[in-house]
Amino acid sequence: xxxxxxxxEEAGAALQQVRTEPIQQRSAARLxxxxxxAAAVVDEVGFDRITTAMIAERAGASxxxxxxxxxxxxxxxxxLHERAVVRFRQRVVDxxxxxxxxxxxxxxxxxxxxxxxxYRSEPGFRIVxxxxxxxxxxxxxxxxxxxxxxxxxxxxxxEFDLPGGDDLIFRLEVAVEMADALLARAFHTDPVGxxxxxxxxxxxxxxYLDGFYSPQALNLLADAx
Amino acid sequence: xxxxxxxxEEAGAALQQVRTEPIQQRSAARLxxxxxxAAAVVDEVGFDRITTAMIAERAGASxxxxxxxxxxxxxxxxxLHERAVVRFRQRVVDxxxxxxxxxxxxxxxxxxxxxxxxYRSEPGFRIVxxxxxxxxxxxxxxxxxxxxxxxxxxxxxxEFDLPGGDDLIFRLEVAVEMADALLARAFHTDPVGxxxxxxxxxxxxxxYLDGFYSPQALNLLADAx
DNA sequence: CCAGGATGATTGAATTCCACTCGGTGACCA
DNA sequence: TGGTCACCGAGTGGAATTCAATCATCCTGG
Numbered sequence: 001x002x003x004x005x006x007x008x009e010e011a012g013a014a015l016q017q018v019r020t021e022p023i024q025q026r027s028a029a030r031l032x033x034x035x036x037x038a039a040a041v042v043d044e045v046g047f048d049r050i051t052t053a054m055i056a057e058r059a060g061a062s063x064x065x066x067x068x069x070x071x072x073x074x075x076x077x078x079x080l081h082e083r084a085v086v087r088f089r090q091r092v093v094d095x096x097x098x099x100x101x102x103x104x105x106x107x108x109x110x111x112x113x114x115x116x117x118x119y120r121s122e123p124g125f126r127i128v129x130x131x132x133x134x135x136x137x138x139x140x141x142x143x144x145x146x147x148x149x150x151x152x153x154x155x156x157x158x159e160f161d162l163p164g165g166d167d168l169i170f171r172l173e174v175a176v177e178m179a180d181a182l183l184a185r186a187f188h189t190d191p192v193g194x195x196x197x198x199x200x201x202x203x204x205x206x207x208y209l210d211g212f213y214s215p216q217a218l219n220l221l222a223d224a225x
Numbered sequence: 226x227x228x229x230x231x232x233x234e235e236a237g238a239a240l241q242q243v244r245t246e247p248i249q250q251r252s253a254a255r256l257x258x259x260x261x262x263a264a265a266v267v268d269e270v271g272f273d274r275i276t277t278a279m280i281a282e283r284a285g286a287s288x289x290x291x292x293x294x295x296x297x298x299x300x301x302x303x304x305l306h307e308r309a310v311v312r313f314r315q316r317v318v319d320x321x322x323x324x325x326x327x328x329x330x331x332x333x334x335x336x337x338x339x340x341x342x343x344y345r346s347e348p349g350f351r352i353v354x355x356x357x358x359x360x361x362x363x364x365x366x367x368x369x370x371x372x373x374x375x376x377x378x379x380x381x382x383x384e385f386d387l388p389g390g391d392d393l394i395f396r397l398e399v400a401v402e403m404a405d406a407l408l409a410r411a412f413h414t415d416p417v418g419x420x421x422x423x424x425x426x427x428x429x430x431x432x433y434l435d436g437f438y439s440p441q442a443l444n445l446l447a448d449a450x
Numbered sequence: 451c452c453a454g455g456a457t458g459a460t461t462g463a464a465t466t467c468c469a470c471t472c473g474g475t476g477a478c479c480a
Numbered sequence: 481t482g483g484t485c486a487c488c489g490a491g492t493g494g495a496a497t498t499c500a501a502t503c504a505t506c507c508t509g510g
Binding site for chain 2: 170173174177178180181182185196197200204207208
């Protein structure tokens with residue numbers, strides 16, 4: 001579900017996690033400081049070994065402060081996840097803007113590149129693979145697609161000529177799940193990411209989104225064999 | 226990593242989890258009873274909310290009994306996972322035996338069908354998606370491929386003519402990750418499994434394993450467009 | 451410009467919950 | 481009847497979470 005953030009979730013959703021909206025100035029620093037601390041700890045012990053005490057100590061705060069901002073331990077992880085997704089979106093936008101896209105799969109490559117880049121440089125970025133098997137809202141990701149989904153869909157539909165509509169949404173959802181799985185696998189043990197899986201991910205995405213499974217493509221393959 | 230069990234792990238690995246080999250008769254029943262209880266609880270609260278007390282109570286045993294057989298909480302989950310994988314393998318074997326395979330992708334379909342079937346009928350089967358981000362051995366899944374990996378590879382390589390070797394192993398690994406992700410997605414909310422994702426999974430697997438991304442296939446697609 | 455109340459922010463000891471231990475008790479076997 | 485085997489469940493320890501007290505900052509009337 002990591003890349004899934006691309007397809008939905010209100011931009012302000014992360015703030016619903018926090019108990020009290022910070023009013024004073026210093027609080028904002030505290031809040032991001034807590035997340036920075038959590039990110040660091042995630043890199044050190046993984047996100048199921050993390051303890052509230054570790055976060056507090058690392059942030060130079062007390063336990064109570066953690067609970068002032070987040071209702072419980074997993075809420076912190078959710079918030080960190082949200083922040084990672086937001087930064088990922090931003091990176092993709094930057095990447096898209098900085099690249100000259102000669103084909104639609106350049107856009108897809110930008111997404112993969114952004115993801116891989118953050119995985120390598122952003123502390124605690126592996127939190128994107130955090131999936132709470134719980135009563136998490138699981139929001140109607142399709143209904144209120146955010147600006148980013150539109151942006152990516154626009155690129156694919158307008159700048160190049162992929163068929164849009166519900167079919168594209170579904171395909172993107174499938175593509176996201178696959179990419180997520182393959183990239184997570186690439187970084188499962190290798191901290192720099194196993195290039196084979198990364199490359200294969202790009203290849204799979206390109207072929208999948210190219211409608212390779214359309215009837216005529218299947219016929220071509222059948223004829224060739 | 227759920228389907229990943231297919232590709233490795235000693236058959237007897239599950240038993241290494243248990244603390245004491247049961248000597249007396251009744252113990253065997255206790256052991257599977259504990260797993261049955263764990264499976265039921267997993268379906269109710271998910272496998273991160275599960276507590277040892279829940280398992281004990283559901284099994285009509287005491288906490289101590291749980292720890293007599295398993296060194297800790299996650300060992301129970303591992304054992305449940307192993308049992309699910311074993312049953313999955315068995316189901317695949319049955320399915321393969323019962324079907325008349327006219328093409329290699331019939332074999333792949335059997336695997337998907339078995340997985341989906343168990344997801345629907347086997348209590349707590351979602352445990353197959355349990356991934357311990359830990360010091361778990363992560364066994365050399367490639368080195369000592371078990372009978373099942375050989376069985377499936379044999380089917381694909383011998384009965385039909387897919388290229389074997391390391392490339393096949395890698396492709397299977399990739400295919401497993403993708404299928405795992407898509408099927409997990411299919412069952413993420415829908416307890417019966419979203420048919421769209423299941424069908425798409427079959428399609429993706431078929432095309433991916435068909436070497437659709439080979440140079441000549443890409444050329445064919447390019448020519449067609 | 452400032453006293454001092456109001457409200458936000460922080461603290462950490464106390465509490466609760468949960469994984470896990472262990473000494474004691476009954477059940478089977480030879 | 482002695483010797484294991486199984487089982488039990490109160491007890492221990494550590495981590496999550498609460499909360500009443502304290503500190504910091506803002507605001508306002510004089």
